Structures are given as C-alpha cells and as structure tokens.
Amino acid sequence: MSNKSLVSxxxxxxxxxxxxxxxTKKFDENPNRRLLEGKVCATLFFExxxxxxxxxxxxxxxxxxxxIGFSDASTTSSTKGETLKDTILMVNNYADLIIMRHHLxxxxxxxxxxxxxxxxxxxxxxxxxxxxxxxxIYSIYKTQGKLEDLTITIxxxxxxxxxxHSLIIGMSxxxxxxxxxxxxxxxxxxxxxxxxxxxxxxxxxHIDFSSEVIxxxxxxxxxxxxxxxxxxxxxxxxxxxxxxxxxxxxxxxKDNLKILHPLPRVNEINxxxxxxxxxxxxxQAKNGMFTREAVICDALNIYVE
Amino acid sequence: MSKIRKELQVAALCNGTAIDHIPSNxxxxxVSLLELDKLGNPITIGNNxxxxxxxxxxxxxxxxxxxEEDVVNKIALVAPNVVLNIIKDYAVVxxxxxxxxxxxxxxxxxxxxxxxxxxxPMPTFFKVxxxxxxxxxxxxxxxxxxxxxxxxx
Numbered sequence: 536m537s538n539k540s541l542v543s544x545x546x547x548x549x550x551x552x553x554x555x556x557x558x559t560k561k562f563d564e565n566p567n568r569r570l571l572e573g574k575v576c577a578t579l580f581f582e583x584x585x586x587x588x589x590x591x592x593x594x595x596x597x598x599x600x601x602x603i604g605f606s607d608a609s610t611t612s613s614t615k616g617e618t619l620k621d622t623i624l625m626v627n628n629y630a631d632l633i634i635m636r637h638h639l640x641x642x643x644x645x646x647x648x649x650x651x652x653x654x655x656x657x658x659x660x661x662x663x664x665x666x667x668x669x670x671x672i673y674s675i676y677k678t679q680g681k682l683e684d685l686t687i688t689i690x691x692x693x694x695x696x697x698x699x700h701s702l703i704i705g706m707s708x709x710x711x712x713x714x715x716x717x718x719x720x721x722x723x724x725x726x727x728x729x730x731x732x733x734x735x736x737x738x739x740x741h742i743d744f745s746s747e748v749i750x751x752x753x754x755x756x757x758x759x760x761x762x763x764x765x766x767x768x769x770x771x772x773x774x775x776x777x778x779x780x781x782x783x784x785x786x787x788x789k790d791n792l793k794i795l796h797p798l799p800r801v802n803e804i805n806x807x808x809x810x811x812x813x814x815x816x817x818x819q820a821k822n823g824m825f826t827r828e829a830v831i832c833d834a835l836n837i838y839v840e
Numbered sequence: 841m842s843k844i845r846k847e848l849q850v851a852a853l854c855n856g857t858a859i860d861h862i863p864s865n866x867x868x869x870x871v872s873l874l875e876l877d878k879l880g881n882p883i884t885i886g887n888n889x890x891x892x893x894x895x896x897x898x899x900x901x902x903x904x905x906x907x908e909e910d911v912v913n914k915i916a917l918v919a920p921n922v923v924l925n926i927i928k929d930y931a932v933v934x935x936x937x938x939x940x941x942x943x944x945x946x947x948x949x950x951x952x953x954x955x956x957x958x959x960x961p962m963p964t965f966f967k968v969x970x971x972x973x974x975x976x977x978x979x980x981x982x983x984x985x986x987x988x989x990x991x992x993x
Contacts, residue, residue: 618961637956640980640983642956645980
C-alpha cells in the first residue's frame, strides 16, 4: 500500500492535517503553479459526481497536469464485469496518481492495496470523503484564524451525514465544543458520542434549532435532511421545515460566525442568508480546489515553494 | 453418578484433538471453520450430548490431527469457551483454550451489501475491536459487526 494515499480522514494525524492546511494556504495565495508538468492524473468516477470531479480536475489543470479518466462507470468495462482490481491495475500503467469515486464502501481502501500509485478517495459510498473534510477544516481555519477551542454547531442529518462524522474526527485534534442539532430519528450515532467522550470533547445535543444554538457558535455547519432517510414519513413531514436557517435567526449571532454547508443545498438555508457576510458556503467550495491541489502535491511528494 | 453416565458418549481417542464444550448450535460451524470436511482423518462428531456445565454440548474428535494456534483461534468467533484436549496415547497431555486473534482474514462475511468485499472477488478483513464482546470492524467499509450478527462465509 502506498502510504501517501488518502482514503479516510483517520489516515491523517494532527501533524498531517496542519501540513495540508499550510500547503492549502499557499495554493489559496497562488493557485496556478505548474508543479504537475509531465504528470498524468486519472479521475476514475465510477459514480457520477460533477461537483467533486470538476473541483479535482480544475486542481490538476491549475497545477499543469494532464487528466485521463471517466465521469460515469456506464462507459467503462466495469459494465462488462471487469473487477475494480483489473481497472486499477490497468490505469496504474498510465497514470501517476488515481483520484477515484465509487459507489461501493471500502473501494478506495481496496484500491490502495492493489495500486502502485497513490490513490485519493473522492468518496466511497456512504463511507469516506476526506478531501471534503480537509476543505471544511481549511474553511474553518481561514475564517477563524485558528482551529483550537472553537464552538461548532452542526445541524441536520447527523445520523447518516458522512461529512459530519468525518468533521468530528478531523476537528477532534483541536479541542472543539460541538453542539449537535438533529431530529430524533437522525441523531448522532453513539459511536461518535463515545468517540467524543474518549477524547474529552465537550458536546451538547439539541432537537430544537433555535437562535440559542446559533448564538454560541463560531461555526454553523448545516446539512440536508433528506426525505429518503426517514422510516416514518410522518416524522419527516413534521421536521422537514424545522431545520431551515433564515437570515433573521442570525441577528444575535457572533460577529465571527461563519455558515458552512457541504452542498448541494436544497432548502435548508434560505436564499436570504446568501447575502449575509456570515454565509461562507460558496467560498467553502472554492477552498475545495486549493485543498485538492495541496492533497495531490502531498500524495506525490511534490515540494511547494 | 449413574451407571449409564460412566459410559463414554463418544469413543475415546488414541492420538489427536478432542474439542469439547462446543455449544450445540455451533458444532457444524466449528466443522466448517476448521475445514474438517477437507480432512481424510477419522473424525467423530457428537452433538446434543449431556453436559454438566452447559445445557447441551457438542464434541468433535479428530484422530492424528493437531491444529496450529491461528487455526483453532478461529473457533473463538463462534464458541469462545471451547476446550481443546490434546491427546497422546489415550491421555490428555494438554488442555487449550481459544482466544480471538486481533485480525480476521476471510471466514467472516461483511454484513454491508454495499461493501467492496461483497462485490469483488477478494477476501474480507476485519479488525477485532472488542475481543470480550466479540465485535469486529470491517477494514474496508468500517461497519461494526456484533457477535450475534457474525455470518461465516
């Protein structure tokens, strides 16, 4: 296994995270650096994800690298029954780095065991999406000027939300206080509460999404409450309009508050929030490109001046 | 003790391994874990036998066979309290207990249908996260599997 691969945020120590943030800052200052000249990166999207693919491919382009790959598995041999192993071994012959997204959980981990070039996981089912977590952490760092001792309010689907789980793990190195806000059916799983307990991380749980939980926060991390996550649709109908942020709820919030969202947003952040200086979700997406430039260079051991 | 109890319920072994105190419901799981179906040695399997310690037990006796530790430790997945009697010349020379290894390759199926291991021709791999409660975590998809949910391949 190539140890420069990135499969899960748990692969990164605190030092790794800080190193990536430092690199990301350099790309934020100057994203156009021809550091991948002569290199070929493969973007293997077995499952379509336009947003993530464009972000990665822009990152490679801004670094002067070339891209091969596919954006949908239906155009590949996997529809003929080719194994993931064979696809990876074939692409190994061509590319210096593989960026892959797959609908099956654990696909990226398995790919690292087969591949001779580094693998960057761009999402494996409901499992991991570590560059999303890194861009979230960078966005927190950039807007707050620090990572230590922040209060982070996380709202929405805390049960299935992969970005939420990874954010908890990623931020656990920096003494955060978490305020979890979710409907009963979508509460944070015990595994993550136990994780917080083991690490002495303070947290509160709320069902009501009120200004009280917003006013304490440095970061408000919104996620989508999805209809298909509910076993009881009556329950969904009850809560679907409860976890919606609108501008009037921000009147008493901290000056340094920033609102993050992994996107796509549906209706959980009202459009009237978009013009608030506290809305940060579109810049957050832009930070994703810088973060991915950093992760790619780190995986390939490329020195960034 | 009654006269009948004195009779051995399963014939004695000259040389080999006698696995005792197997819960009756997992006897055949132990058979498959140890791949006894692939052995040519004489094997005696007894099940639903009376037991002082447990309600009903199974015994497996394998003549002229001594297992490696990592092989017998697999049994801990389904029957953590079994006792292995190593028999030489009709005498028990050693009693062994089994202990769960830290990792388990193959053998167990991942219960997540969307796990890569259920969709590629590859062995499964689990880390034992709690050896006392017998809880495993899939190395690939991170699913945690509790003792009662463990399915053998």
